[in-house]
Amino acid sequence: MTLLGICIGIMAIIALMGIGEGMQQAITGELSSLSDTIVLSTGDISANAFGGGGFEHANNNEYLTERDIADIQRINGIKDVSTVLFSPGIITFNGESNSVSLVGIDELNMEKIFGIGVLGLESGDFIEEGKQNTCVIGYNVAHEYFDVDIELGNRVNINGKNFAVVGIYKKQGSGMSTETDDNIHITPRDFEKITGLSESSSAIIRIYDVTYADVIADEIETVVNENHGDDDFANAITMTSLIESIQQIISIAQVVLLSIASIALVVASIGIMNTMLTSVMERTREIGIMKAIGATNKDVLFIFIMEGILISIIGGFVGIALGIIGSRGLSTVLTRSFGGELTPVISTSSILLGIAVAVIVGMLSSLYPARKAAKMSPIEAVRYE
Amino acid sequence: MKDDIIVTKDLCKTYVLGKITVPALKPTSISIKRGDYISIVGPSGSGKSTFMNLLGCLDTPTSGNLIIEGTDVSKLNENQLAKIRREKIGFIFQKYNLIPTLNAIDNVALSMSFVGINLKTRLKRAEELLGLVDLSKRISHKPSELSGGEQQRVAIARALSNKPSIILADEPTGNVDTKSGDKIMNILEDINSQGETIIIVTHDLDIAKRANRNLYIHDGEVVEAAY
Ligand SMILES: Nc1ncnc2c1ncn2[C@@H]1O[C@H](COP(=O)(O)OP(=O)(O)OP(=O)(O)O)[C@@H](O)[C@H]1O
Numbered sequence: 286m287t288l289l290g291i292c293i294g295i296m297a298i299i300a301l302m303g304i305g306e307g308m309q310q311a312i313t314g315e316l317s318s319l320s321d322t323i324v325l326s327t328g329d330i331s332a333n334a335f336g337g338g339g340f341e342h343a344n345n346n347e348y349l350t351e352r353d354i355a356d357i358q359r360i361n362g363i364k365d366v367s368t369v370l371f372s373p374g375i376i377t378f379n380g381e382s383n384s385v386s387l388v389g390i391d392e393l394n395m396e397k398i399f400g401i402g403v404l405g406l407e408s409g410d411f412i413e414e415g416k417q418n419t420c421v422i423g424y425n426v427a428h429e430y431f432d433v434d435i436e437l438g439n440r441v442n443i444n445g446k447n448f449a450v451v452g453i454y455k456k457q458g459s460g461m462s463t464e465t466d467d468n469i470h471i472t473p474r475d476f477e478k479i480t481g482l483s484e485s486s487s488a489i490i491r492i493y494d495v496t497y498a499d500v501i502a503d504e505i506e507t508v509v510n511e512n513h514g515d516d517d518f519a520n521a522i523t524m525t526s527l528i529e530s531i532q533q534i535i536s537i538a539q540v541v542l543l544s545i546a547s548i549a550l551v552v553a554s555i556g557i558m559n560t561m562l563t564s565v566m567e568r569t570r571e572i573g574i575m576k577a578i579g580a581t582n583k584d585v586l587f588i589f590i591m592e593g594i595l596i597s598i599i600g601g602f603v604g605i606a607l608g609i610i611g612s613r614g615l616s617t618v619l620t621r622s623f624g625g626e627l628t629p630v631i632s633t634s635s636i637l638l639g640i641a642v643a644v645i646v647g648m649l650s651s652l653y654p655a656r657k658a659a660k661m662s663p664i665e666a667v668r669y670e
Numbered sequence: 671m672k673d674d675i676i677v678t679k680d681l682c683k684t685y686v687l688g689k690i691t692v693p694a695l696k697p698t699s700i701s702i703k704r705g706d707y708i709s710i711v712g713p714s715g716s717g718k719s720t721f722m723n724l725l726g727c728l729d730t731p732t733s734g735n736l737i738i739e740g741t742d743v744s745k746l747n748e749n750q751l752a753k754i755r756r757e758k759i760g761f762i763f764q765k766y767n768l769i770p771t772l773n774a775i776d777n778v779a780l781s782m783s784f785v786g787i788n789l790k791t792r793l794k795r796a797e798e799l800l801g802l803v804d805l806s807k808r809i810s811h812k813p814s815e816l817s818g819g820e821q822q823r824v825a826i827a828r829a830l831s832n833k834p835s836i837i838l839a840d841e842p843t844g845n846v847d848t849k850s851g852d853k854i855m856n857i858l859e860d861i862n863s864q865g866e867t868i869i870i871v872t873h874d875l876d877i878a879k880r881a882n883r884n885l886y887i888h889d890g891e892v893v894e895a896a897y
């Protein structure tokens with residue numbers, strides 16, 4: 286019972302730290318490759334553009350102009366500016382239809398935004414320059430959306446037009462970047478043909494020095510807002526600020542979860558205290574004997590505190606083991622339900638923390654029983670012969 | 671001339687139970703020489719254990735002084751008393767008082783751990799002591815696996831472990847048969863012949879007579895007796 290409390294507490298700590306750390310690594314790992322990126326979008330969209338269905342601006346008529354782009358390019362520290370076209374679309378294959386996010390982007394911009402290494406292709410190639418009616422589809426679009434997997438060379442129907450699939454992206458996971466798994470990439474020309482949209486409401490800007498990201502983002506906003514005479518026209522979001530806010534959310538979650546763990550530990554320590562008190566009572570005679578043969582109060586105190594620590598360390602080790610197993614299990618569940626890859630990171634520091642917590646809990650909760658034991662008189666034990 | 675190892679000056683213990691006071695030990699002044707072999711006899715409830723517990727620093731006197739090897743222990747605090755107990759006194763109880771969860775050798779080694787002797791030395795010495803009380807074959811037995819006489823011999827080995835200058839035995843043969851009692855007495859007398867001071871409480875006059883000084887307690891009063 287007492288061991289169980291300690292077990293649960295330590296297990297919670299280990300599992301939470303493991304998963305939290307894993308999440309952080311997954312997210313920062315993904316985002317840091319994009320950390321020199323600033324996303325500019327018009328209208329009052331915010332960071333949630335990265336969540337939900339990608340960049341959708343169906344009922345937004347505010348577009349970036351050529352002049353905006355040119356002005357942005359003049360700002361110091363800008364590497365390049367690429368506009369990206371986004372629109373929801375309908376894909377039909379093998380008689381079934383599904384809604385997807387269409388992205389109009391050419392090879393040059395594709396390179397500039399993502400770099401070739403980031404989004405790997407599972408098969409095929411990116412759309413060749415000038416080739417029409419071809420598309421590259423996301424992993425989920427290829428493998429999840431339809432009963433039959435879409436293969437390279439298959440023809441799909443997008444918004445009523447036929448396209449040949451020339452490439453399929455690798456699984457990207459549920460990262461915070463654009464949700465490529467569920468996207469279809471086509472050329473800007475094709476994009477205009479099927480959606481009628483040629484102007485972009487978003488641009489992806491890359492900069493040279495990440496440390497100036499926030500300054501540059503401010504400057505971009507000012508320039509674009511001035512062009513349109515509207516203080517709230519555009520929004521420039523840096524990836525670093527996004528990473529920070531996500532990390533903040535994760536640490537808040539960790540704090541909340543750790544407090545749950547602490548409650549378990551408080552319950553456990555009350556349990557240990559209780560067990561120890563009972564054991565002190567039962568061992569009155571034994572304690573008396575030890576004192577009669579020369580144990581000082583300190584010796585007795587030490588013996589009982591060590592015993593408390595031992596109990597909780599045993600619980601702690603079981604908890605650590607369960608925590609490792611638990612965090613694996615939990616992350617599999619999370620992966621199943623949210624997609625993406627989440628490998629829990631069980632660091633030595635979290636194991637050490639687990640042990641330290643066990644030792645401290647054991648020590649604190651055995652302090653009172655141990656003091657009680659130490660105060661016992663040696664004759665108590667030997668008197669009633 | 672041998673020096674006085676224990677001196678009591680008006681040593682006295684009174685229990686207060688509500689309105690009645692029980693003078694368990696009336697003011698007693700005696701001195702005991704190093705190497706003495708003393709027996710204490712007296713009826714039940716006469717104050718023998720009270721006297722022994724005071725001499726063994728398990729209990730504190732109501733008034734009076736107790737001087738052990740020149741130190742007035744009646745003025746010491748709990749911690750200092752514990753140190754006197756483990757360095758100077760070996761206590762043997764009627765009911766053995768071994769730790770039930772520890773085997774014979776660990777019971778003997780336990781008291782040595784309080785004085786900071788390392789484990790290896792402790793176990794080596796505990797084994798020697800168990801050999802001395804003829805229990806070499808029982809070192810890993812738990813108290814529950816030993817006869818009363820054997821348990822008492824483990825207790826003697828334990829009492830000797832820290833090389834005390836005084837052995838106090840409160841009815842050491844009270845719970846064992848005559849044969850075992852004889853063996854225990856022989857061991858104690860062996861120890862005494864090597865210079866150890868021994869004080870033994872007993873109901874058995876034959877045993878009491880073996881000592882070289884006899885005390886008698888009656889209603890908390892200690893007097894010399896001659897058999
Ligand atoms: N803690 C105590 N509180 C009150 N009275 C006590 C206490 N301990 C002992 N006494 C009383 O002191 C007197 C002496 O007790 P003590 O145990 O010394 O006797 P004893 O000679 O050892 O007897 P026995 O031969 O039965 O062991 C008894 O009357 C006893 O009732």
Ligand SMILES: [Mg+2]
Pocket residue numbers: 718719720
């Ligand atoms: Mg008695």
